Amino acid sequence: MLLSLRYCLLIVALLVLLFVAALLVGHQTLTVPDLWLLVQGQATPLQKIVVWELRIPRNLLALLVGAALATAGAIMQGVTRNPLASPGLTGVVAGASFVIVLLVSVWSVDAHWLPAAGFVGGIGAGCLTFYLAWQGRLLPLRIVLAGVAVTALCAAISTALLLFSGAEAGDLFFWLAGGLSGRGWLQVEQSWYWIVFPMLLSFALVQRFNLLLLDDDIARSLGLAVGRWRLLFLLLAVLMTAAVVSVAGPVGFVGLVIPHISKRLLSQQHPFWLPFTALLGALILLCADLLARLSAFPQEIPLGVITALLGGPWLLLLIRRGLN
Amino acid sequence: MPGPGIVLNEAPWYRSLSCLVGPVLLFLMLLLGCLLLSITLGASELSWQQIVNLFTAQESGHVERVVWQLRLPRALLAAMVGIHFALAGFILQTLTRNPLADAGILGISAGASFTAVLAILGASLFVSGLESHRQSQMILGYLPLLAMAGGVTAAGLIYWLSGAARLTPLRLILTGVVLATILNALVTGVLALWGHSQTEMIVEWLAGSLHGRDWQHLAVLWPWTLSGLTACILLQRPLNLLRLEDDQVLSIGLNLRLWRLFALIVATLLAASAVGVVGPIGFMGLVVPHICRRLSPHDVQQQMLLCVAVGALLMMLADLLGRIIIVPYELPVGVVCAMIGVPFFLYLLRRQP
Amino acid sequence: MATVQAATITDDRGVAVTLPEGANRVVAISTFGSDLMLALGLKPLAVTSFGPFSRPDFLGPELVGVPVIGSRAQVNMELLSEIEPDLILAIRRYTEKNASQFESIAPYMALDLVTLADSLRGVQLSGDILGKSAEATALNKQFQQQLAEFKQRAPGGVSAALLVTSSETPFIYHDHFISADLLGYLNAENIGGASATPEQALPLGYRMGLEELLEQDPDVIFLFASNKKRAFTLNPIWPYLRAVRNGRVYEVGHHWKEAAGPQARALILQEMAHRLYPNQFALPALSAQIQSRPYR
Numbered sequence: 019m020l021l022s023l024r025y026c027l028l029i030v031a032l033l034v035l036l037f038v039a040a041l042l043v044g045h046q047t048l049t050v051p052d053l054w055l056l057v058q059g060q061a062t063p064l065q066k067i068v069v070w071e072l073r074i075p076r077n078l079l080a081l082l083v084g085a086a087l088a089t090a091g092a093i094m095q096g097v098t099r100n101p102l103a104s105p106g107l108t109g110v111v112a113g114a115s116f117v118i119v120l121l122v123s124v125w126s127v128d129a130h131w132l133p134a135a136g137f138v139g140g141i142g143a144g145c146l147t148f149y150l151a152w153q154g155r156l157l158p159l160r161i162v163l164a165g166v167a168v169t170a171l172c173a174a175i176s177t178a179l180l181l182f183s184g185a186e187a188g189d190l191f192f193w194l195a196g197g198l199s200g201r202g203w204l205q206v207e208q209s210w211y212w213i214v215f216p217m218l219l220s221f222a223l224v225q226r227f228n229l230l231l232l233d234d235d236i237a238r239s240l241g242l243a244v245g246r247w248r249l250l251f252l253l254l255a256v257l258m259t260a261a262v263v264s265v266a267g268p269v270g271f272v273g274l275v276i277p278h279i280s281k282r283l284l285s286q287q288h289p290f291w292l293p294f295t296a297l298l299g300a301l302i303l304l305c306a307d308l309l310a311r312l313s314a315f316p317q318e319i320p321l322g323v324i325t326a327l328l329g330g331p332w333l334l335l336l337i338r339r340g341l342n
Numbered sequence: 343m344p345g346p347g348i349v350l351n352e353a354p355w356y357r358s359l360s361c362l363v364g365p366v367l368l369f370l371m372l373l374l375g376c377l378l379l380s381i382t383l384g385a386s387e388l389s390w391q392q393i394v395n396l397f398t399a400q401e402s403g404h405v406e407r408v409v410w411q412l413r414l415p416r417a418l419l420a421a422m423v424g425i426h427f428a429l430a431g432f433i434l435q436t437l438t439r440n441p442l443a444d445a446g447i448l449g450i451s452a453g454a455s456f457t458a459v460l461a462i463l464g465a466s467l468f469v470s471g472l473e474s475h476r477q478s479q480m481i482l483g484y485l486p487l488l489a490m491a492g493g494v495t496a497a498g499l500i501y502w503l504s505g506a507a508r509l510t511p512l513r514l515i516l517t518g519v520v521l522a523t524i525l526n527a528l529v530t531g532v533l534a535l536w537g538h539s540q541t542e543m544i545v546e547w548l549a550g551s552l553h554g555r556d557w558q559h560l561a562v563l564w565p566w567t568l569s570g571l572t573a574c575i576l577l578q579r580p581l582n583l584l585r586l587e588d589d590q591v592l593s594i595g596l597n598l599r600l601w602r603l604f605a606l607i608v609a610t611l612l613a614a615s616a617v618g619v620v621g622p623i624g625f626m627g628l629v630v631p632h633i634c635r636r637l638s639p640h641d642v643q644q645q646m647l648l649c650v651a652v653g654a655l656l657m658m659l660a661d662l663l664g665r666i667i668i669v670p671y672e673l674p675v676g677v678v679c680a681m682i683g684v685p686f687f688l689y690l691l692r693r694q695p
Numbered sequence: 696m697a698t699v700q701a702a703t704i705t706d707d708r709g710v711a712v713t714l715p716e717g718a719n720r721v722v723a724i725s726t727f728g729s730d731l732m733l734a735l736g737l738k739p740l741a742v743t744s745f746g747p748f749s750r751p752d753f754l755g756p757e758l759v760g761v762p763v764i765g766s767r768a769q770v771n772m773e774l775l776s777e778i779e780p781d782l783i784l785a786i787r788r789y790t791e792k793n794a795s796q797f798e799s800i801a802p803y804m805a806l807d808l809v810t811l812a813d814s815l816r817g818v819q820l821s822g823d824i825l826g827k828s829a830e831a832t833a834l835n836k837q838f839q840q841q842l843a844e845f846k847q848r849a850p851g852g853v854s855a856a857l858l859v860t861s862s863e864t865p866f867i868y869h870d871h872f873i874s875a876d877l878l879g880y881l882n883a884e885n886i887g888g889a890s891a892t893p894e895q896a897l898p899l900g901y902r903m904g905l906e907e908l909l910e911q912d913p914d915v916i917f918l919f920a921s922n923k924k925r926a927f928t929l930n931p932i933w934p935y936l937r938a939v940r941n942g943r944v945y946e947v948g949h950h951w952k953e954a955a956g957p958q959a960r961a962l963i964l965q966e967m968a969h970r971l972y973p974n975q976f977a978l979p980a981l982s983a984q985i986q987s988r989p990y991r
Contacts, residue, residue, distance in 0.1 A: 045906035068906055071931040102516060122861075129861060129926035150688060160691065166442070167687045170624065174680030177549045178673060180541075184745055184766070185952065186921075187541035189860045192902070195527075195534035200863030200905055202930045270527055314535075317901055318864070323531030330524035334503055337516045386773035407776045411799055482792050538866060539899050542768035543789055553769050554793040670764050670771040 022284050022294070029297050033081075036304050040080075041073050043312060075202040079265065080307040081300040082206070083198070084272060086213040086262045088299020090255040091273025092280070092292060093220060096231050097251045098158035105259040105273035108161065108252065109168030113143020114263040116172035119190055123183030133208045133264040140260030143168050148249070155245045161252075196267035196322030198307050205265040212261035216254040221292050227251060228287050269322050271329030272303055278336060302328075362647065369651035373421070376658045380417035381409055383662060385669045415556045419619070420661040420675065421654035422560070422567050423552075424626060426616035428653025429574055431627025432634070432646065433609040436581050437602060438511040444627030445493075445613035448518045451622035452525035453496020454489040454614060455548055458621070459529050461488045462544055463536055486562050486618040493614030496521060501606060550623035550676020552661050559619045566615035573608040574646055581605065582642045623676040625683025626657060632690060656682070702824045707787055707807045707817075708794075714802055717826050718782040722775060722801075725767050725786035726751045727808050730956025731818060732784075733757055734834060735827045740778050743767045745953065753950040753959060753985045776800050784821060808955035809896040811876045815839075818957055834957045841961065842880045845968055845976075851882030853971050856908070856938075859900075859919035859952070863926045865908070868900040873954040875900075877964050883971050886911040905932055912937045915971055916944040918990055919951055928990070945970050948985035 042048045046068060048056075055061045056069055090105035098107070106112065117139025121127040127135065148156065150164035180187050220227065226247050229237045237244050262269070280295040288294070306328060310321045382393060392405045427445060434443040445451050465482050501509065504517040529548070537544055546553065580601040613627070634648035657675065660682060664673040703713040723729045723739035732739050733754055741764045745751070751758070764778070765771035768789040775783070780801045787805035790797065797803035804824060806817040815835050822831020857875050858865040867887040868875040878885045886908075887900055903911075909932055916938040918925065927933070938944050947966070950959040966987050968976035 045904060045910055064909065067909060067932055067935050071935075072906055072909075075931075102519075126921065128924035129863075130924055130929060132926070150691065163442070163691050164688075167684055167691065170680060170687070171684040174624070174677050174684070177545070178677040180545045181549055181674065181677075181769075182671070182766075184542065185859075186861075187545055188538040188866070189862045191530060191533040191537060191541060192860070192862050192864070195530040199902070200927055200930060202932070204929055204931070270523060316904065316907060317535065318904060320531045320534045322527050326524045326527035326531075330520060330527075333520050334517060337513060337520065338503060338505065340513075384773050385771050386777040404776050404779060407800060408773050411796070412772050412776070536898060539897055540788070542766070543792065546769055551769075554772070554796055556796060558795065670762075670774055671766065672769060672771070 022288065022290065025283055026290075026294065026297065029294075029301055033297070033301050033304065036301065036308065037077055037081075040077050040304060040308050040311075041069055043308070044068065044073060045316065072202060075206050076198050076307070077304060079198055079201050079206050079209075080304045082210060082213050083262050083266050083269065084276075084299040084301070084303025085296035086217060086258040086299075087269065087273040087303070088276035088280075089217050089220060089292060089296045090258045090262075091275075091299075092277040092295045093227070093251050093255040094273070095277050096227060096286070097248050097255075098161060099231070100158060100162065101278070102274065103162070104270070105255060105262075106169070106268070106270070107165045108147045108256055108259075109143040109165045109172065110140040110256050110259045111263050111268045112169040112172035112176075113146070114140035114260055115194060115268060116143070116176045118193065118264075119176045119179050119183070122190060122193075123179045123186050133205065136264035137209075137212065137260045140263055141256060143172060144253075144256035144260065148252070156248055156252075192320070193267050195320030196269040196325075197310060197318065197320045198266055199310075199318045199320075201265060209261045209265045213258050216257045217296060220251065220254050223251075224289055224292055227292065231286060267322065269303075269325055271325045271333065272299060272306075275329040275332055276302060278333075362644065366647070366651075369648075369655070372655055373651065373658075376655055376662075377417050377421075380420075380658055380662050381413045383666055384408065384413055385665065411556060415560050416552050416661065416665075417658055419555050419560050419563065420552055420657045422563055423616045423620050423623070424630075424653035424655070424657025425567065425650050426563075426570065426612045426653075427623060427626040427657070428630035428634075428649040429570060429646065430609040430613035430616075432631040432649045433574075433577065433581065433605050433612075434627070435631050436585055436642075437605050437609070438515055439585065440511065440515055441632065442628065443515060444624070445609075445617065446522060446622065446624050446627075447515055448610065448613070449496040449500050449521040449525065450493040450610060450613045451617050451624070452522040452529070453499075454493035454617040455529050455622055456496075456525045456532075457492025458485060458489040458547055458618075459532055459537070459544055461485055462540065462547070463532070486559065486615075488618075489621075490614045490618030493617050494610055496525065497606070497610040497614065501603075546674065547621045549674035550621040550679070551672070551674035552620055552664075553672055553674070555620065563615060563619050566611060570608060570612040570615075571650075573604075577601075577605055577608060578643050578646065581646075585642075621674075621676060623657075623679050625679045625687070626653065626660075629683045629686050630656060632686075702826065704804070704820050704824050706804045706820065707813075708791065708805050710805075712802050712804045712824065714782060714824060716781070718824055720778065720780045721782045721784055721825065722764070722778060722780040723784050724770055724790055725784075725808065726754075726950075726953035726959070727786060727806065727817065727956045728784040728821070729754055729758060730953070730958050731821050731831075732825070734957045735822065735825060735830050737825060737827075739784075740780060741774070743770055745949075751949065751953065753948055753962065755982075770797075772796055772800070782824065807896060809873065809899065810871050811873050811960075813896075814873055814955040814957075814960055817955060838957065838961060838964075841964060845964060846880050846882065848975055849880075849882040849968065849972060850975060853882075853915060854884040854886050854911070854913045855915040855917065855971065856886050856903075856911070856913040857900075857917050857919065857951075858903075858927075860902075861921045861925040861927075863930070864902045864904060865925075865927050866900055867903040867908075869898070871896070872899045873960065874951050874963055874967075877954075877960070877967055878971075880964070881968055881971055883915075886913045905930060909935065914938060914941075914943060916990075917951070917967075917970070917987070918944065918946045920947065920949045942989060943970075944990040945987040946990045947987040948981075950985065 094103040094107055114136040118132055118136045121135055147164045147168045151160040229242045234244050276299045277295055280298050284291050284294050306324045310319045310324045313319055386408055396405055431444040500518045500521055504513040630653045633652055634645045637648055638644040660678040661675045664675050664678045667673050701715050705711050720740050722741045724743045729739055729742050741762045744763050744766050764774040783797050783801050783803045785805050787807050807813045818835055819831050822828050855878055857868045860866045869887050869890040870885050875885045951963055954960055954963055965979040969978045
């Protein structure tokens with residue numbers, strides 16, 4: 019208990035430090051005294067706009083995205099008892115991508131509506147996966163297979179659409195690479211409740227979650243309606259993932275890797291394991307976004323590339339050592 | 343214990359051949375019919391008369407060009423590529439004992455895509471000056487080989503990462519999936535960063551398309567087809583045994599590691615050479631082996647022969663469909679394959695208890 | 696339009712293209728070809744689209760009825776062969792991969808169409824092979840005179856940005872892209888700046904972060920055609936930009952992207968001059984479809 023408290027404090031401290039650092043660096047570098055002036059309201063107008071309208075919302079969005087992906091991944095892996103399950107497992111990411119590609123290339127829909135449409139598309143794909151996998155009950159293996167099919171179908175149609183989107187293709191690839199470049203308050207406003215409320219609900223239902231980690235029969239003997247609760251948790255994960263994809267595009271590996279790291283630091287049965295995982299996810303994503311902003315300055319590396327390069331090798335190592 | 347379907351003492355070769363004569367003839371007829379359809383149908387309408395005249399050398403110019411230089415090489419290439427993907431998928435599924443394995447799963451498609459995108463973008467860097475023409479042309483000319491090299495490298499990396507000789511099928515698949523995901527993220531990232539003025543070209547490649555392919559590509563591919571088919575003949579018996587659990591195979595006395603490595607190399611080369619020429623095409627390698635296993639549930643030899651026939655047939659039909667469905671544009675064969683493949687996959691899923 | 700006349704030119708690949716009997720049946724792959732041929736009083740037998748859902752509307756009604764044989768990156772070879780052209784006038788970047796197939800159908804001329812120099816050379820070379828050398832020279836001369844005249848009249852002291860795409864971060868063109876180059880001829884500063892590798896045509900520009908855009912704060916912003924509200928204009932920083940505050944953000948027609956053709960480049964120059972210096976240059980008479988309009 020004491021150890022986990024120490025970890026939490028350490029992560030929170032790192033989070034605050036990174037948050038402040040991410041406020042300082044960028045096209046115009048600020049110093050800590052600058053920031054102090056800004057808090058007192060004495061900075062230049064440009065500095066004010068840059069910090070309040072660009073860097074703060076972007077950092078907040080990074081925290082939300084990281085926390086949501088990590089939680090969704092943890093739920094997905096726990097509930098399907100598949101250590102390689104990712105938030106995109108249920109076809110949510112591909113579904114959201116497909117709807118956005120469709121709207122941009124065929125109907126040229128206003129950017130304002132894209133996140134909402136992507137969200138609906140993600141949920142739709144998730145539900146389609148559940149429908150296809152449903153056979154009286156929801157078996158983890160069938161969810162995986164149905165998810166693969168839904169993902170493949172969405173990806174194939176997206177490819178065809180990309181081919182005919184002409185000038186918009188470049189834009190779509192920018193979106194498909196995932197990232198927080200140019201995102202701001204608008205995206206935070208559009209997505210925060212879809213992320214925060216499901217996340218809090220999953221934290222509150224931690225006892226049910228811990229039972230679902232066990233074998234189906236054991237959980238049932240302990241009086242849990244396994245099928246119903248599994249579906250509820252999967253829906254929560256789908257909601258969070260769809261909200262994330264619709265504002266930040268497909269950002270891979272976060273939901274896959276973070277739960278494995280947090281499992282090493284804290285027991286999965288610990289009542290605060292899910293919040294701890296979320297915190298860890300927020301920290302890592304903030305870090306990754308900072309790297310994305312700085313490593314190819316003045317261009318930005320897409321966030322999806324950074325997370326793939328950070329998380330991928332780690333996962334490969336994990337597989338090599340043998341997953342538990 | 344060997345399952346009931348696994349025949350260890352094979353029947354004499356002539357017996358298994360004799361019961362193959364009928365189906366082989368049937369499939370040859372189907373293939374020929376499909377080839378004729380591919381030659382006759384297309385964006386430009388040709389009559390049967392014109393095509394018949396072509397053989398009596400009364401037609402020239404347009405008809406000759408369309409049939410000999412556009413439709414025939416494309417149809418043949420489609421057939422060959424279909425064979426490649428089907429056999430590679432069959433070997434990989436047997437080897438990993440996973441019905442969902444195909445060229446995509448070994449990271450071959452992703453590796454090839456990555457090098458292809460780098461090559462296309464790299465070639466464009468030379469496009470400006472006059473004297474650089476040869477360099478850029480050279481890079482584009484070598485695109486099939488470069489992409490193939492990328493696919494082979496990715497597969498080698500996966501083999502090494504999953505423990506080389508000590509690999510287990512499960513670890514192989516997991517490593518493959520993860521590496522493919524990393525590479526795909528890199529492809530999208532590279533395109534998002536630098537591909538802005540070339541996405542139209544690159545998307546065509548990434549979708550898996552036979553547009554613009556001709557005899558040159560056929561010349562690149564046929565040595566691989568030939569050697570792949572030869573290797574598959576050698577692989578028949580070992581594959582039959584590799585379906586079993588590891589310790590059973592060892593007890594039979596098969597050199598497990600060696601044959602598994604050989605089978606992997608064959609599958610990799612088959613898939614990578616095809617991906618290099620037409621780009622990544624999913625689902626063919628997944629679906630065709632399933633169909634073949636249903637048509638002939640027990641005999642590996644028959645299944646492989648069927649893979650050749652069904653793979654060629656389906657891919658030719660898919661390309662034909664893609665060519666005539668939205669004239670004057672084309673639907674890439676990779677997309678058509680997915681449209682055929684996904685419903686089939688779902689059907690399999692529904693049927694599964 | 697029978698111009699029976701042998702011609703040999705060297706195209707941008709460095710390949711000699713020979714037409715023993717002149718060009719009478721020409722297919723234009725890319726908007727440049729159609730633009731140029733119409734300017735020379737010729738008509739292509741077939742054209743390609745730039746993404747199947749769009750057509751070059753600045754060329755007016757003259758292309759109506761001319762068959763479309765695929766997109767510029769994926770030409771339908773069968774339909775091309777059916778037309779039996781005697782010259783294929785193509786943009787190089789998207790077609791070179793299929794050079795051998797084009798060449799088996801008809802002489803294939805590939806042109807780089809990125810910079811102003813490309814445009815001038817492309818017009819002359821195409822004019823030469825189409826048997827209209829003098830007319831092409833005149834087109835170039837007229838445009839160069841116009842450039843010189845506009846440069847003299849333009850007061851300068853403005854900065855501008857050419858932003859394309861509709862995603863959260865805009866893509867800005869470098870100086871060497873022809874539309875951006877024209878800014879220089881109007882004494883305006885392109886905040887996209889020069890490319891780090893000017894000897895290469897690509898990349899045409901880069902994605903400019905909103906922080907940088909805010910800091911550079913151009914006087915005028917040109918948004919390239921897109922039928923929808925762009926995501927980066929929804930960002931809270933957008934209203935802080937000087938160009939937005941002063942109402943100097945303009946949405947421009949499709950031809951700004953396909954700027955190498957003789958008609959397109961002249962239209963862009965006139966429109967750009969007016970939008971940069973409304974007092975010095977009059978608004979050119981353009982149809983409502985392609986005219987630039989204030990963005991809100």
